[in-house]
Amino acid sequence: MSKIEKISKWLQENNIDAAFITSTENVLYLTGFPCKPHERLLAVFIFPDQDPFLIVPQLDAEDAMHSGWKYDVIGISDTENPWEKIRETIKNRYIRIDTLAIEKDHLVYNRIANLDKIFSKPMYISAEEKIWSMRMIKSNEETKKLREAARGADFAIEIGVKEIAAGKTEMQILAAIEYQLKKEGISKMSFDTMVLTGANGASPHGVPGNTKVQHGDLVMFDLGVVIDGYCSDITRTVAFGEPSEQQRAIYETVLKAQTAACNAVKPGKTCADIDLTARNIIAQAGYGEFFPHRLGHGLGMSVHESPSVTSVNQLVLQEGMVFTIEPGIYIPGIAGVRIEDDVLVTADSVEIFTQFTKELIII
Amino acid sequence: MSKIEKISKWLQENNIDAAFITSTENVLYLTGFPCKPHERLLAVFIFPDQDPFLIVPQLDAEDAMHSGWKYDVIGISDTENPWEKIRETIKNRYIRIDTLAIEKDHLVYNRIANLDKIFSKPMYISAEEKIWSMRMIKSNEETKKLREAARGADFAIEIGVKEIAAGKTEMQILAAIEYQLKKEGISKMSFDTMVLTGANGASPHGVPGNTKVQHGDLVMFDLGVVIDGYCSDITRTVAFGEPSEQQRAIYETVLKAQTAACNAVKPGKTCADIDLTARNIIAQAGYGEFFPHRLGHGLGMSVHESPSVTSVNQLVLQEGMVFTIEPGIYIPGIAGVRIEDDVLVTADSVEIFTQFTKELIII
Numbered sequence: 001m002s003k004i005e006k007i008s009k010w011l012q013e014n015n016i017d018a019a020f021i022t023s024t025e026n027v028l029y030l031t032g033f034p035c036k037p038h039e040r041l042l043a044v045f046i047f048p049d050q051d052p053f054l055i056v057p058q059l060d061a062e063d064a065m066h067s068g069w070k071y072d073v074i075g076i077s078d079t080e081n082p083w084e085k086i087r088e089t090i091k092n093r094y095i096r097i098d099t100l101a102i103e104k105d106h107l108v109y110n111r112i113a114n115l116d117k118i119f120s121k122p123m124y125i126s127a128e129e130k131i132w133s134m135r136m137i138k139s140n141e142e143t144k145k146l147r148e149a150a151r152g153a154d155f156a157i158e159i160g161v162k163e164i165a166a167g168k169t170e171m172q173i174l175a176a177i178e179y180q181l182k183k184e185g186i187s188k189m190s191f192d193t194m195v196l197t198g199a200n201g202a203s204p205h206g207v208p209g210n211t212k213v214q215h216g217d218l219v220m221f222d223l224g225v226v227i228d229g230y231c232s233d234i235t236r237t238v239a240f241g242e243p244s245e246q247q248r249a250i251y252e253t254v255l256k257a258q259t260a261a262c263n264a265v266k267p268g269k270t271c272a273d274i275d276l277t278a279r280n281i282i283a284q285a286g287y288g289e290f291f292p293h294r295l296g297h298g299l300g301m302s303v304h305e306s307p308s309v310t311s312v313n314q315l316v317l318q319e320g321m322v323f324t325i326e327p328g329i330y331i332p333g334i335a336g337v338r339i340e341d342d343v344l345v346t347a348d349s350v351e352i353f354t355q356f357t358k359e360l361i362i363i
Numbered sequence: 364m365s366k367i368e369k370i371s372k373w374l375q376e377n378n379i380d381a382a383f384i385t386s387t388e389n390v391l392y393l394t395g396f397p398c399k400p401h402e403r404l405l406a407v408f409i410f411p412d413q414d415p416f417l418i419v420p421q422l423d424a425e426d427a428m429h430s431g432w433k434y435d436v437i438g439i440s441d442t443e444n445p446w447e448k449i450r451e452t453i454k455n456r457y458i459r460i461d462t463l464a465i466e467k468d469h470l471v472y473n474r475i476a477n478l479d480k481i482f483s484k485p486m487y488i489s490a491e492e493k494i495w496s497m498r499m500i501k502s503n504e505e506t507k508k509l510r511e512a513a514r515g516a517d518f519a520i521e522i523g524v525k526e527i528a529a530g531k532t533e534m535q536i537l538a539a540i541e542y543q544l545k546k547e548g549i550s551k552m553s554f555d556t557m558v559l560t561g562a563n564g565a566s567p568h569g570v571p572g573n574t575k576v577q578h579g580d581l582v583m584f585d586l587g588v589v590i591d592g593y594c595s596d597i598t599r600t601v602a603f604g605e606p607s608e609q610q611r612a613i614y615e616t617v618l619k620a621q622t623a624a625c626n627a628v629k630p631g632k633t634c635a636d637i638d639l640t641a642r643n644i645i646a647q648a649g650y651g652e653f654f655p656h657r658l659g660h661g662l663g664m665s666v667h668e669s670p671s672v673t674s675v676n677q678l679v680l681q682e683g684m685v686f687t688i689e690p691g692i693y694i695p696g697i698a699g700v701r702i703e704d705d706v707l708v709t710a711d712s713v714e715i716f717t718q719f720t721k722e723l724i725i726i
Contacts, residue, residue, distance in 0.1 A: 104472040109465065109487065112472055124472065175545030182538030185573070210548070 003030050003134065004052055010130050011048040011101065019046040019101040019127050020115070025301050026103065026131050027054075028229065033067040035060050041082045050093060055082065087118040101127035136298060136306040137320040142230065143344055146299065146322055149232035150342050150353035152186050152225035157236050157356045160195065160221045164240055164363050170195040170208040181225065190224030190231040190303040201237065201336035215241035218251075218335045224303060231303040233324050234354045235340035238361040250287070250329045250337045251360050257281040257327045258339045258358070261295060265325075265343055265350035271313035278327040279311060287329045296324035299342055321345040322353075366393050366497065367415055373493050374411040374464065382409040382464035382490050383478070388664050389466065389494050390417075391592065396430040398423050404445045404474075413456060418445065450481040464490035499661060499669040500683040505593065506707055509662065509685055512595035513705050513716035515549050515588035520599050520719045523558065523584045527603055527726050533558040533571040544588065553587030553594035553666040564600065564699035578604035581614075581698045587666060594666040596687050597717045598703035601724040613650070613692045613700045614723050620644040620690045621702045621721070624658060628688075628706055628713035634676035641690040642674055650692045659687035662705055684708040685716075
């Protein structure tokens with residue numbers, strides 16, 4: 001069943017007259033058409049028992065028609081009123097809209113006011129839970145892209161580790177990573193790349209700057225790349241110079257917790273099971289209070305999506321879910337260690353996408 | 364009068380009970396507090412005749428209190444309901460909210476539903492026109508930052524021009540620019556940097572890729588940097604190898620149009636006057652149909668803001684406005700030329716922020 005058919009079925013089952021989806025990411029996910037509409041309207045209308053249609057800026061209409069999208073494309077020029085055009089299209093199809101599924105955390109006041117006007121204040125239903133639950137289970141095509149994105153993340157860490165040298169600043173190392181990625185054609189990062197050295201790695205608000213790498217520092221890299229619209233997210237922490245006993249102890253604890261959590265992943269376990277596997281190991285080692293965040297988050301077209309891997313999320317893992325496992329220990333003013341992999345829930349266990357070594361590297 | 368006082372006065376004059384501003388940019392503009400709330404609530408409440416208050420994630424409350432903001436800060440932890448806390452705060456101040464100014468192009472359905480609940484469906488007024496009109500006139504402090512951002516843009520073009528060599532790809536040149544900027548501590552671009560060579564420069568959808576620079580190409584750079592939260596935006600087009608007569612003719616026409624438009628800027632002229640100054644020169648040279656976009660756009664914390672410099676905008680220029688002047692001629696399949704400066708309307712004429720030479724550089 002196609003994604004559009006899944007939404008149609010959901011509309012049928014819930015007696016909803018239509019879905020009106022406007023976030024560029026969800027439109028891409030449902031229609032396969034990538035579009036940057038800026039302030040213009042991009043939307044897909046989906047119905048319980050009619051063909052959907054796509055609304056795009058006139059500039060992009062030609063591309064949309066040749067994008068593989070099999071249904072109607074309605075191009076809207078800058079001099080047209082998109083809402084009037086929607087009203088007419090819906091009217092010509094003899095559709096009555098009393099209930100409408102929308103993205104309640106995305107659609108803004110002015111657009112709702114326009115929908116209220118053309119459809120006489122329909123009842124709004126949230127479409128987001130449904131779409132997020134679909135996006136949570138990755139297809140083979142999606143896991144392939146996520147695997148490639150993880151390759152790019154491994155490569156970025158490799159560059160970063162090679163760049164470390166006494167006196168180099170965090171920002172210089174960061175610049176070198178992104179430069180070499182760009183030269184290889186990887187130009188989009190999943191989020192602002194983090195290179196943090198020494199005590200900076202222990203700050204939750206750490207921002208890379210002009211701090212120089214010094215002997216005795218732990219250096220933390222947290223970064224990801226976007227390949228074909230899909231994100232990776234990796235963290236590695238390495239030692240510059242022989243680590244202290246405390247640094248080693250923290251590192252080994254995080255590594256043990258991270259590895260145990262990875263090994264615990266399989267269908268049937270809950271998100272909480274995985275989080276607590278790591279959390280208990282860290283707590284037993286006496287560092288519980290220094291691991292203040294959730295274990296991980298889902299990963300896909302967004303760098304943060306479902307599922308949220310927390311100690312209280314009882315969601316059961318299913319084949320096709322992809323998320324991060326990233327425990328950390330942060331001793332304020334001293335050092336931080338975090339190790340993060342991207343993992344896929346397989347039919348019977350787990351595949352770990354990110355492959356850069358997790359053994360402590362000493363430079 | 365402070366920015367907050369200006370909003371208070373506007374609320375008084377229009378009988379609006381409060382303004383509820385939530386976009387991070389407008390909150391920063393009005394309060395001076397920079398915050399990245401992610402999915403959490405960040406907001407400033409402003410009243411006609413009471414002190415305002417700031418709502419921030421609990422994590423950021425400490426920073427907000429020490430940010431120079433003189434009024435109340437309400438921190439909201441992840442386990443609290445922000446809307447309930449707002450309801451109580453407003454109630455304790457004996458304020459009744461029947462009309463509320465919001466950002467209608469920013470505030471999403473779920474947040475409006477919460478406001479409807481705690482304030483019994485107030486009437487919503489748009490705050491955006493007021494804030495945009497304030498942001499359009501830059502203070503001395505703001506023009507200083509914009510001038511520095513323009514210095515960064517000049518530097519980026521300088522790097523890019525030096526990097527041009529036969530066989531180098533657009534992406535390689537782009538990577539070198541951003542790398543050298545980062546090494547100098549400039550890590551944020553105003554938008555995705557564009558380096559386009561040959562026919563790519565003539566495409567409105569041009570995206571830098573693996574096209575190599577060849578003798579006879581015009582190479583177009585369009586980029587900007589963000590310094591202290593303020594954006595620059597510059598375009599320069601240079602020739603790699605001796606340009607053809609057609610390329611020279613296009614270049615000279617764009618340069619003449621761009622220079623004339625810059626020289627036409629002064630208080631009292633309209634946006635349309637400036638646009639038409641350039642547009643008429645290009646039309647008279649026979650290239651009218653190949654200049655399909657507006658002359659420019661306002662520039663500040665956003666890379667696109669008011670005023671919009673179009674042939675129909677009758678808005679009168681005032682001292683303190685900052686905008687781009689960027690005419691272009693694009694001959695499909697052949698070449699594109701665009702030249703862009705950032706300019707400030709001064710008391711009696713114009714200051715041009717971007718200073719990289721506009722004479723045709725031949726490499």
